[in-house]
Each structure stands twice: as structure tokens, then as C-alpha cells.
Amino acid sequence: MKLRAGVAGSGSMGRNHARCYSMIEGTELAAVYDADLGRAQEVADEFGADAVDSLEALAEACDLASVAVPTVAHLAVGGELMKRGIHVLMEKPIAPSVEEAQQLVTLAAEHDRILQIGHIERFNPVMRELESKLNHPKFIEAHRLSPFPNRSVDIGVVLDLMIHDLEIILHLVKSPIESIDAVGVPVLMKSEDIANARIRFENGCVANVTASRISPERLRKIRVFQDDGYLSLDYQDQTGEMYWKEGGGIQKAKVEVEKDEPLKLELAAFAESVREGETPAVTGQQGADALAVALEITRKIGV
Secondary structure: OOEEEEEEOOOHHHHHHHHHHOOOOOEEEEEEEOOOHHHHHHHHHHHOOEEEOOHHHHHHHOOEEEEOOOHHHHHHHHHHHHHOOOEEEEEOOOOOOHHHHHHHHHHHHHOOOOEEEEOHHHHOOHHHHHHHHOOOOOEEEEEEEOOOOOOOOOOOHHHHHHHHHHHHHHHHHOOOEEEEEEEEEOOOOOOOOEEEEEEEEOOOOEEEEEEEOOOOOOEEEEEEEEOOEEEEEEOOOOEEEEEEEEOOEEEEEEEOOOOOOHHHHHHHHHHHHHHHOOOOOOEHHHHHHHHHHHHHHHHHHOO
């Protein structure tokens, strides 16, 4: 039997979730909810689902749901769906505060629901190469640049873009943070539009992370250095190169990446976790941990 999928929020992100659910084997897009019923109807019609006018109706129509509403409404929407028995994929950041993030984690546990957080780069095929080839990262450099997106204007670039790399770095390093230095500048919005953070971990690893949403170009790259070499990966192009010491010199090889759409892989993994009752790849607690680091960076920026 196919899992019935729903989407709360029918903006550009919600539409993409609806599109992907309609493509994933073993799931069917059942319903779309938005406070603007007309907009929900447009997305529902496009992908062959029903538009509903309440969270209660969405919960009745589906087994699992993506929450793609503004961050400030995550607790109200995601929390209500989990209380009504729905497994939830929450777009990042998990919440506007660590307190609300922990409330969501607690609700998922109390109602025995899966809560996965939409840190999409964890499902980018290049991540398989990072995870398979790393053993002890010493230095990580990440750049995530984009033109102004005209969305997510309720949050700064740290919570909008940098948080992707922060979650990945926490996942790879697996060590407590020792210190954070950060700087950021508002350009188009009141919150920071460009930011840099330098994170030192207790195990000695250092991460230098830059994010901008006022760049003329789009760039999403990460380089990870360890004792025997380093890996350079491009999330956007899903390509990479590996460098290592050999014969007194530096050798180079192309990393073979099987390309696919990260969002589709993310939602398919979420559905599989629901089907099998397994822990999701990015748990609510991991989302909360990434949020805590992002909020500390924004605090240090002080915009």
C-alpha cells in the first residue's frame, strides 16, 4: 500500500515537495494545505492531489507530511500534525529558537512520530563520498553563495543558507565545539546577508564557513582536509576531486558521483523511515543542534 503524503505550505518550497512526492515510488501525493486555499488548490491541481483548508483535514488525508511554512509557524503546524498522528519532515531551520526546537523533539517522542529535518545536502550524492573517504577531518572550508532569493526574508543568511553546512560539519566532525568567531553584514535586509564563521572543535578540527545571499553567482562547495589528503566537492554540480600524498608528490583523481535530485532523495528516505519505523537520517535533535550553533553565530554577529 502506498504511503499518503501531504504538504503544509504551497510556496516555492512546498510546491517542490509536492512535485517530488508525486514522483517517488511507494508514495502518493494526497493533499496540500495552505492558509491561502486558492494557492493550495493551484499546487494540488498541478500534481493531482486534493487541496484542504485545515490542518485537521490534512492529517486525515495523509500518513506523513512536509512542513514548508515560515519558520515561526513550525511549532504550531508541525506540532499539531504530530499530535494528530502524522510523521513530519520539517524544513530547516527546525524552529526560530532552541526552546521551540526542543518542544518539537519532545512532541515527536511523546507521540511516537518520526521527525526529520530538511537539511537537504545530507542527501546530495556528494555526501556519500565525504562519508566514505573521511576518517579524521582537520580543516573544513565551506562556501555557500547565491543571488538574493526573494524568500526566507524572515531570517538571516546564517539560518537560511549557512545552517546547511553547519549541520554537515557537525555530522562529519562529531566533536564538541570549543569556540566560535563570526562576522556578518546586512546589505538588503535588516539581518545579515553575508556572514563568515570560524569554528574550533575540541578534537582540534577547525571549520571556516562563508555564506552569502547577495552574490552575483551561485556557489556551493566544501573542502575537507585530513592527514593523508583532502577532498573537494561541489554540491551544485555534484562533482568532486580527491588529492593525496604519494611518491613525494600530490596525486589527483576525479570523484565519481552518481547524480540525482537531493530533494527527491531526501523525501524518499523520509518515506522509507516511516515505512520501516527507522530513525531518520537527520533527526529532530540533530536539527536542533545545528540551530543552536547557527543562533550562536547570529548572536556573535549581533546585527
